Amino acid sequence: MLVVMNHDATDAQIEAVTAQIEAMGYSARPMPGKQRTTVGVVGNDGRVDEGRLQGMPGVRELIAVTRPYKQVSREWCADDTVVRLSNGTEIGGVELAIMAGPCAVEGEAEILEIAHQLRAMGATILRGGAFKPRSSPYSFQGLGVEGLIMLARARDETGMAIVTEALDPEGLDLVAEYADVIQIGARNMQNYPLLRRAGRSGKPILLKRGMAATITELLLAAEYILAEGNPNVILCERGVRSFDSHTRNLLDLTAIPVVQSLSHLPIIADPSHGTGVRAKVIPMARAAVAAGAHGLMIEVHQDPPNALSDGVQSLYPEQFAELMGQIGVIAEAIGRDLVRPLPGPVVSGT
Amino acid sequence: MLVVMNHDATDAQIEAVTAQIEAMGYSARPMPGKQRTTVGVVGNDGRVDEGRLQGMPGVRELIAVTRPYKQVSREWCADDTVVRLSNGTEIGGVELAIMAGPCAVEGEAEILEIAHQLRAMGATILRGGAFKPRSSPYSFQGLGVEGLIMLARARDETGMAIVTEALDPEGLDLVAEYADVIQIGARNMQNYPLLRRAGRSGKPILLKRGMAATITELLLAAEYILAEGNPNVILCERGVRSFDSHTRNLLDLTAIPVVQSLSHLPIIADPSHGTGVRAKVIPMARAAVAAGAHGLMIEVHQDPPNALSDGVQSLYPEQFAELMGQIGVIAEAIGRDLVRPLPGPVVSGT
Amino acid sequence: MLVVMNHDATDAQIEAVTAQIEAMGYSARPMPGKQRTTVGVVGNDGRVDEGRLQGMPGVRELIAVTRPYKQVSREWCADDTVVRLSNGTEIGGVELAIMAGPCAVEGEAEILEIAHQLRAMGATILRGGAFKPRSSPYSFQGLGVEGLIMLARARDETGMAIVTEALDPEGLDLVAEYADVIQIGARNMQNYPLLRRAGRSGKPILLKRGMAATITELLLAAEYILAEGNPNVILCERGVRSFDSHTRNLLDLTAIPVVQSLSHLPIIADPSHGTGVRAKVIPMARAAVAAGAHGLMIEVHQDPPNALSDGVQSLYPEQFAELMGQIGVIAEAIGRDLVRPLPGPVVSGT
Amino acid sequence: MLVVMNHDATDAQIEAVTAQIEAMGYSARPMPGKQRTTVGVVGNDGRVDEGRLQGMPGVRELIAVTRPYKQVSREWCADDTVVRLSNGTEIGGVELAIMAGPCAVEGEAEILEIAHQLRAMGATILRGGAFKPRSSPYSFQGLGVEGLIMLARARDETGMAIVTEALDPEGLDLVAEYADVIQIGARNMQNYPLLRRAGRSGKPILLKRGMAATITELLLAAEYILAEGNPNVILCERGVRSFDSHTRNLLDLTAIPVVQSLSHLPIIADPSHGTGVRAKVIPMARAAVAAGAHGLMIEVHQDPPNALSDGVQSLYPEQFAELMGQIGVIAEAIGRDLVRPLPGPVVSGT
Secondary structure, eight states, X not given: OEEEEOTTOOHHHHHHHHHHHHHTTOEEEEEEOSSOEEEEEESOSSOXXXXXXXXXXXXXXXXXXXXXXXXXXXXXXXXXXXXXXXXXXEESSSBOEEEEEOSBOOOHXXXXXXXXXXXXXXXXXXXXXXXXXXXXXXXXXXXXXXXXXXXXXXXHHHOOEEEEXXXXXXXXXXXXXXXXXXXXXXXXXXXXXXXXXXXXXXXXXXXXXXXXXXXXXXXXXXXXXXXXXXXXXXEEEOOBOOSOTTSSSBOOTTHHHHHHHHBSSOXXXXXXXXXXXXXXXXXXXXXXXXXXXXXXEXXXXXXXXXXXXXXXXXXXXXXXXXXXXXXXXXXXXXXXXXXXXXXXXXXXXX | OEXXXXXXXXXXXXXXXXXXXXXXXXXXXEEEOSSOEEEEEESOSSOOOTHHHHTSTTEEEEEOOOSSOOTTBTTTOOSOOOEEOTTSOEESSSBOEEEXXXXXXXXXXXXXXXXXXXXXXXXXXXXXXXSOOOSSTTSOOOOTHHHHHHHHHHHHXXXXXXXXXXXXXXXXXXXHHHOSEEEEOGGGTTOHHHHHHHHHHOSOEEEEOOTTOOHHHHHHHHHHHHTTTOOXXXXXXXXXXXXXXXXXXXXXXXXXXXXXXXXXXXXXXXXXXXXXXXXXXXXXXXXXHHTTOSEEEEEBOSSGGGOSSOGGXXXXXXHHHHHHHHHHHHHHHTTOBOOOOOSSOOOOOO | OEEEEOTTOOHHHHHHHHHHHHHTTOEEEEEEOSSOEEEEEESOSSOOOXXXXXXXXXXXXXXXXXXXXXXXXXXXXXXXXXXXXXXXXXXXXXXXXXXXXXXXXXXXXXXXXXXXXXXXXXXXEEEOBSSOOOSSTTSOOOOTHHHHHXXXXXXXXXXXXXXXXXXXXXXXXXXXXXXXXXXXOGGGTTOHHHHHHHHHHOSOEEEEOOTTOOHHHHHHHHHHHHHTTOOOEEEEEOOBOOSOTTSSSBOOTTXXXXXXXXXXXXXXXXXXXXXXXXXXXXXXXXXXXXXXXXXXXXXXXXXXXXXXXXXXXXXXXXXXXXXXXXXXXXXHHTTOBOOOOOSSOOOOOO | OEEXXXXXXXXXXXXXXXXXXXXXXXXXXXEEOSSOEEEEEESOSSOOOTHHHHTSTTEEEEEOOOSSOOTTBTTTOOSOOOEEOTTSOEESSSBOEEEEEOSBOOOHHHHHHHHHHHHHHTOOEEEOBSSOOOSSTTSOXXXXXXXXXXXXXXXXXXOOEEEEEOOSHHHHHHHHHHOXXXXXXXXXXXXHHHHHHHHHXXXXXXXXXXXXXXXXXXXXXXXXXXXXXXXXXXXXXXXXXXXXTTSSSBOOXXXXXXXXXXXXXXXXXOHHHHHOOHHHHHHHHXXXXXXXXXXXXXXXXXXXXXXXXXXXXXXXXXXXXXXXXXXXXXXXXXXXXXXXOOSSOOOOOO
């Protein structure tokens, strides 16, 4: 529930409402706005006794939040959330945010080389896994903290922001020291201790949709992060399980406008995992932009056939350049700005 | 299997190959090309004894068709099939083909009015169901032959081509008398007697993907039509069954580039059925074009809240106009031409 | 809606109610019962004006049918429907009905041999396809009417009832001349002209659940048959589409108790198509019986590796005998009778 | 790969093989058997150079493991794994293991009462969540360590073994102090740090299949546990995501025989989560036993309508008693023993 205060409500009135909510056994979230303050009520699984709030001084109206999720809902916040990174990239606004890079960090020279290339092509966020969740315990599991250090080096050299995955609560604190955006992968979408720790980190979180998660479940997972006080959540559609084996997953692009109508959080698409087939990444990346995605996450590798993981779905750098050209025009066609490259000359780092 | 003849193979040599194929118990399909003639072998479920064809005079090479479908495959025909309608619309070429109209024909005045509007906005093919497959036997089942007559009237007045559905083999012959394109609906994708009759009709066929059909099954269904000698098949992605209830179906746009790599047949998208929600039709129509669809099928109704069927997913005419503006720019961005409106002034029919 | 008459309502009162319903534009279905007559109202897609029926002489109460399907619902008929075949087999009662036989009829000697074996093992209904719906137009499509004649011969020799599939409305009339039960296959579950013709045939119909049909859709498909006046419908769970490739389909056994709570129609299971793997047929057949199925349909072939279709999922006769032993005990455990073999000595026919 | 030693291979020969495997960069797992010792090779993602092992003294043969998983495969171990609990219950042998109890531990009196009832009815393992993974952050999350203490009290009083869920690596160590079997829930099936910690705990692990996990993925998840040296893994089928809303999940009973053919690990079924509907739990529990499950996990609550979670799918104690009667007979029918109740009188604890 939301308690909307009058535009001239006093601080004391707002505090009284907050105290009353807490006396009722819930948590209160005062949200000052331009026109007026709204106080959110969370922690109520079912019905709230409205009578005790209805008549209080300064209260303008009570708004029920009809969805199982609250703070992530459009009812709670009508304006789009824009997540701002330290290098100036915004996710959720008019511009498209482009995250690109290899599936896994494989070595320092490799990650620096691809970072410089991607930055020059217009990407502003570098992806690369240091901790890799792999179906088999015998597959390459990532370089770990060494990989994080290499990513930090790439950030220093290129000015790109870094997004990389955390696999468990302890590891998340470590990742938070190096990354600008912490990724929670599809397999961990309902790993609640990890979501809570992500909420407490305060860092921007990229939350990927689970393999067969409904949109309601995705939004409830995001609610775990917001419930800990972290509003900087970026959702990511990356394909759901289906019955056809021509692609690795079924990229559900309709999730983009559906999420945008239900929630104020930004949503991007990952057509690399969403298709699992290099030749389908470009058309589906274009389609995601046309469907209204706030950004893209794309796997790019200098030498896909020899990548340590996901080579079959990684673009060659030239293909990424071609893609960037096409999506710029599509973005414009639907009233978004072109992707703005990072300012200043690219510093040569090698 | 394909038997590729030398560029200077004589008619007698081609006939001898054809005769040999038939002597082996298969059917032969001679396909004269610019450079040389190719003879396709169909009717073989498994292996063909190549030795009896390999050494024959004039034979250049034998090409195995590795897919379960043959005549619809890229191996059988490398060039895109372009289906040409009598009003000049082409499906499968550079231009986008736009099919629009109400779910069902509801009356003559209504269909004529919407046809004139749609034609003026750039659609060149009018959709409208006369025979409606409905989940419940107690729902409106369409106007039947009266509906077909109304569609023909709309064609005469506007110059638009007509696409409408046939539900059974006998009905197909009736529909063929009135329609330019005969639709086989998702529920009938594996109705083989209907597919065979569609093949024998010689008319362009719009074949919709079944509710949970794999792409291989879709292409095998098309093969039934081509196997009867009708190459004019247009495939249509219209959403598959999924586990999320926010949309009626899950529109599988990756099917578009997947089909285009496996087959030479054109493929369009139906975001109206693919989403089942009016507000999601425009973004997904844009996405389908960006993914490379050869066209769109869109439900449009003058008064969606009072439509006899599918009102909840039908666009208002103004929304359709807005959509046409957006997809023109996207089409251009990916190297397709804008949709070309029908030539000449719109004849006023009412 | 159902109009329940008083136990002493006169024929004239019932006729008056019937006339009133038809004057309102609906169809009336008077159903005389032991205690009282009920008149069903069909043809109403939405709301019925109750006021015009409420006060009529002899009317006891009006019962709304809350499901989209009506005549198939438990609300319409509380007692289980029992379908009785001419050889005495009942489907829907206490006994398990066992349908067994090859996927396709392959020759007279073969079908007679397997029929005698199956009958001796306790099956009372012989399955075998004469018209086969095949994904590829180049696969074996069945022996057609020759196959029907062979099935009739097997019935004459063994006393077994015959179940075989019809693919189109015209073919259905032909099948009806030979078969005791007409099968509508999964691919045709929503082939409405075929369902209507099945309804008009008056014959028992075995309606298989579609590849990705919801249970509501299955019951609505059955409603098409009952709406034509044919109450003898047997439903069949045969697996739905899923994402795991270890089995051909995912056998949804929960559909059995779900259907039994929603509908009075009998439901059997087909673990042969439901799994597509011979070694899984026996455990899943047992499981289907334990879940409460009214019967089973099992593919059995003398020589599965050389079967013309579905050999990989066909049991060897010895395996079928083993299965029959196991399910008898399970049936007893849940309060059903053992399967009763056909009376009298088996007539030797070869 | 498996290196099978001769029956008279010496310890020195076995050690030499082990050393050679490790010199090649892999891990060696010597497994002494009745007839001979086998040494497993793990850590190899792809091919092993057989030449270096082939000729070594005492080596009888090399067996390739063709599946992506190794130690969980039938090829690695032909005999069924039997997991033995301290109270004498065996899972994976001839007897059915019955786990029953409330979804969540709600209070000491409640858990003791239901434990005594369940024990008297024949269950030997008590389930109850202390840490609950809930879709919404505002739902009841379990009593935590207090719940664990109550479960331990119930074990002391009844002699039942305890199974309860762990949600994160740290929590797993805590759960391991109290539980006999540690549950890894469906949402955490691919939470690899949690699986590794479970492997290192040495405790029996109940691993539930993920919401849309393939059977290969389930077995690979189990491989993570075995790879840490813990062979005591019990798999659990609990329903997968589907498109029909009549049940919460689609219980995939075919997974039982499929897993049994691919792996030596025991597999049980959870029809409570698998259906989500009380009235469907009994038929599906029977079906699971008939399909060959090694046991069942059933939610039972004294007062389901007032349960703090999952009340709608919890059985009443009387229903559980009825179920126990039915499955005993079915177990016998398929050659399994009846469930053996815990020995000795039930100690009254309240």
